[in-house]
Amino acid sequence: MTAPAxxxxxxxxxxxxxxxxxxxxxxxxxxxxxxxxxxxxxEAGRGLALAATIIGWVGTVAWFAFWGVFLTMLGAMAF
Incomplete structure (x- = not known):
């Protein structure tokens, strides 16, 4: 009997x-x-790769949003 692949x-x-x-x-x-x-x-691992893609893009958007808001607020405080 052979083991399943x-x-x-x-x-x-x-x-x-x-x-x-x-x-x-x-x-x-x-x-x-x-x-x-x-x-x-x-190969296996599609779920991990899909999660990495989603988390990566959401994190990237959040990073840019944070810095956009931060720099806007910093500029508003300068006046």
Whole structure:
């Protein structure tokens, strides 16, 4: 009797998720790259890569929004 074949998880998927939390833009880009690799190879890890992509883009938008509001408020206080 043979053991069932197991799919390996793409090694970039958890890295992309960690990067999405620490450096959102890098995690988002790596998440897209990982999703493309998973589609080509059939590896596991699509959920991790998708989460990294979403968290990365949301974090990037939040980062820009924060700095936009902060700099606007700073400019308003100058007058």
């Amino acid at each position: 197991t799919r390996t998880t793409n090694r970039l998927a958890p890295v992309a998720l960690i990067l999405a939390i620490l450096v959102p833009i890098a995690g988002a880009v790596l998440g897209h790259i990982t999703l493309r690799q998973i589609a080509q190879t059939g």
